[in-house]
Amino acid sequence: DVQLVESGGGLVQPGGSLRLSCAASGFTFSTYWMSWVRQAPGKGLEWVANIKQDGTDQNYVDSVRGRFTISRDGARKSVYLQMKSLRVEDTAVYYCARGLSDYGDIFHDSWGQGTLVTVSS
Amino acid sequence: QSALNQPRSVSGSLGQSVTISCTGTSRDVGAYNYVSWYRQDPGKAPKLIIFDVSKRPSGVPDRFSGSKSGNTASLTISGLQAEDEADYHCSTYAGAYTFLFGSGTNLIVL
Numbered sequence: 001d002v003q004l005v006e007s008g009g010g011l012v013q014p015g016g017s018l019r020l021s022c023a024a025s026g027f028t029f030s031t032y033w034m035s036w037v038r039q040a041p042g043k044g045l046e047w048v049a050n051i052k053q054d055g056t057d058q059n060y061v062d063s064v065r066g067r068f069t070i071s072r073d074g075a076r077k078s079v080y081l082q083m084k085s086l087r088v089e090d091t092a093v094y095y096c097a098r099g100l101s102d103y104g105d106i107f108h109d110s111w112g113q114g115t116l117v118t119v120s121s
Numbered sequence: 122q123s124a125l126n127q128p129r130s131v132s133g134s135l136g137q138s139v140t141i142s143c144t145g146t147s148r149d150v151g152a153y154n155y156v157s158w159y160r161q162d163p164g165k166a167p168k169l170i171i172f173d174v175s176k177r178p179s180g181v182p183d184r185f186s187g188s189k190s191g192n193t194a195s196l197t198i199s200g201l202q203a204e205d206e207a208d209y210h211c212s213t214y215a216g217a218y219t220f221l222f223g224s225g226t227n228l229i230v231l
Contacts, residue, residue: 043225
């Protein structure tokens with residue numbers, strides 16, 4: 001079974017940094033783009049970033065570009081989200097999700113359980 | 122990169138049909154046949170229920186159907202059941218390997 005397990009969330013002050021991790025198992029990690037999607041309290045989902053299978057291409061939503069960096073480690077089958085200069089409005093549950101694939105999948109078919117990031121003083 | 126527009130809530134009676142709309146623009150929903158829909162129960166992760174506008178993953182009942190016309194996609198749930206009560210989110214491929222999600226719709230089964 002596909003499993004995505006996020007970790008690294010927590011409480012951080014505005015302007016601070018945090019690194020989220022997502023450990024993947026149960027599928028061929030190297031054949032999928034991986035995304036981070038967030039959900040602010042009581043709000044809808046927001047796609048944040050994704051990274052290509054070999055890590056050579058990364059894309060970001062405008063509101064985090066320049067502050068967040070997505071990366072991946074094929075040997076560890078993990079994807080990361082380094083978040084800097086955090087703002088109150090970055091407060092959300094952050095989900096790791098499996099995205100675009102070598103098989104033509106253009107949707108997110110598997111999701112982790114999410115990790116909560118709270119930005120507050 | 123604006124969120125796709127969905128009604129905040131919709132309601133329907135047991136056994137009836139409801140349709141949830143998802144409105145974007147000619148640069149996203151209207152440009153690609155890559156709309157997907159997700160169901161989300163409170164405190165849980167989203168679950169894919171429709172992809173490529175109208176296709177269902179294995180295990181999703183055929184009571185769930187998707188369609189698209191112009192810049193608006195729709196999710197229709199027929200034969201409403203109590204367990205269908207949840208939040209529903211649409212998403213679309215938006216070009217250059219980016220995605221957009223909708224604002225989410227709470228379905229209430231009366």
